[in-house]
Amino acid sequence: MNSFILESGFFGKCNPEEIAAKYGTPVYVYNEDNIRAHMKAVAEVISKYPFRANYSIKANSNLSILKMALEEGLNADALSEGEMRLLLKAGFTPDRIFFVPNNVDRSEIQFAVDHDIMVSLDSLEQLELFGQINPGGKCSVRINSGVGAGHHEKVVTAGKKTKFGVAEEDVDKIFDITKKYNITVAEINQHVGSQYLDPEPFLQAVENFLRISEKFPDLEYIDFGGGYGIPYHKLDDEAPLDMEDFHKRFELILDKYAASHPGKLPLFKNEPGRYCVAEGGVILGRVYAVKQNSGKKYAGTDIGMNVLARPTLYDSWHDIEVIRKGEVVERKDMEEIYITGNICESGDLLCKDRPMPHIEQGDLVCVLDAGAYGYSMSSNYNTRLRAAEVLITSDGSEKLIRRRETFEDLFACFPEED
Numbered sequence: 001m002n003s004f005i006l007e008s009g010f011f012g013k014c015n016p017e018e019i020a021a022k023y024g025t026p027v028y029v030y031n032e033d034n035i036r037a038h039m040k041a042v043a044e045v046i047s048k049y050p051f052r053a054n055y056s057i058k059a060n061s062n063l064s065i066l067k068m069a070l071e072e073g074l075n076a077d078a079l080s081e082g083e084m085r086l087l088l089k090a091g092f093t094p095d096r097i098f099f100v101p102n103n104v105d106r107s108e109i110q111f112a113v114d115h116d117i118m119v120s121l122d123s124l125e126q127l128e129l130f131g132q133i134n135p136g137g138k139c140s141v142r143i144n145s146g147v148g149a150g151h152h153e154k155v156v157t158a159g160k161k162t163k164f165g166v167a168e169e170d171v172d173k174i175f176d177i178t179k180k181y182n183i184t185v186a187e188i189n190q191h192v193g194s195q196y197l198d199p200e201p202f203l204q205a206v207e208n209f210l211r212i213s214e215k216f217p218d219l220e221y222i223d224f225g226g227g228y229g230i231p232y233h234k235l236d237d238e239a240p241l242d243m244e245d246f247h248k249r250f251e252l253i254l255d256k257y258a259a260s261h262p263g264k265l266p267l268f269k270n271e272p273g274r275y276c277v278a279e280g281g282v283i284l285g286r287v288y289a290v291k292q293n294s295g296k297k298y299a300g301t302d303i304g305m306n307v308l309a310r311p312t313l314y315d316s317w318h319d320i321e322v323i324r325k326g327e328v329v330e331r332k333d334m335e336e337i338y339i340t341g342n343i344c345e346s347g348d349l350l351c352k353d354r355p356m357p358h359i360e361q362g363d364l365v366c367v368l369d370a371g372a373y374g375y376s377m378s379s380n381y382n383t384r385l386r387a388a389e390v391l392i393t394s395d396g397s398e399k400l401i402r403r404r405e406t407f408e409d410l411f412a413c414f415p416e417e418d
């Protein structure tokens with residue numbers, strides 16, 4: 001693919017240069033059609049059995065995007081009280097919210113219980129706490145079914161090297177606690193990790209999980225988690241996850257389960273975050289300096305690790321396109337370049353020695369696939385303001401969906417001077 005921006009018509013009727021001029025840079029830009037199409041796809045991962053997709057809002061919790069998930073009929077999972085509050089504000093009813101925390105204090109669980117939101121407990125200790133707060137209640141338990149997957153060890157969330165879930169060997173201890181507090185485990189959930197294009201480990205985890213589920217007699221829901229990957233190397237024609245094949249293989253496993261469970265099946269659930277929003281978001285940033293340092297060429301932009309943490313944190317690859325005077329620069333006559341941000345760290349790099357078309361001062365860079373874990377992981381490091389977020393709506397026009405932070409926002413938490 002030569003240009004994702006052009007081939008997908010990402011900016012609709014708008015020009016990236018006009019958006020940059022109107023809202024400043026760095027600016028996150030989302031495409032509504034792209035996000036809705038991905039949300040529709042996750043809602044159909046299982047069609048043969050009772051199923052509900054849950055959007056995992058840690059990937060992107062912009063209120064407008066949450067409302068799209070609501071309209072697309074998705075439920076949602078939340079990791080914190082903040083995420084539960086946002087979902088309620090977006091209009092999700094409590095029965096459409098699933099709280100999947102780890103290591104929280106009493107108040108967050110209490111908030112969920114007070115709002116009739118189903119809670120998943122990630123350890124025996126947290127289950128005990130739930131029992132004290134809500135004796136006689138219903139809950140979910142997160143189980144580590146032994147298989148992990150993901151693009152980096154930091155995001156593998158099952159298997160032997162992770163803090164998450166109750167280990168399979170401890171499952172029987174769950175029942176000592178549920179008996180003590182008269183709690184019903186109405187759901188079990190797992191999450192293997194994040195960003196896989198080969199679904200094999202996930203499907204293996206599904207099989208393990210269904211085997212473990214036999215120990216739980218009262219299940220109303222079985223939640224397999226998220227992690228569905230997207231092609232971050234799309235300009236090099238990386239293939240996307242084959243959803244049709246995934247769907248078929250997933251349902252074959254469920255066929256076996258259904259055959260051995262005549263009667264009412266539990267509601268199956270998933271929890272994808274990235275898949276819904278990653279490809280529907282880009283970041284526009286301005287190039288302020290192009291220079292040579294010890295034989296290496298650097299393009300210095302305003303997209304620092306405060307704006308997009310993924311490359312610094314996980315060495316993640318994001319494709320980047322160059323825009324000059326509103327036109328996408330063709331990918332030819334490539335030269336290797338480091339593209340950096342404006343943060344006071346040498347690790348503040350969007351890419352290293354990357355073959356790119358010639359870049360000039362004043363160009364815009366457009367970082368692709370930034371819709372997931374982009375804004376939601378951005379920070380105020382170096383006392384920089386968090387970016388604005390703009391949506392290209394289905395009619396091709398643009399709409400501000402979060403204003404840029406101001407210095408007043410940033411300083412508001414300090415006590416008043418006397």
Ligand code: LLP
Nearest residue numbers: 056191194195226227228271272273274373
């Ligand atoms: N459910 C649970 C319990 C999770 O912990 C996560 C992600 C998800 C669902 C959604 O996973 P997804 O479908 O988005 O892969 N910041 C990292 C990703 C961290 C994911 C953490 N948990 C990144 O930028 O790659």
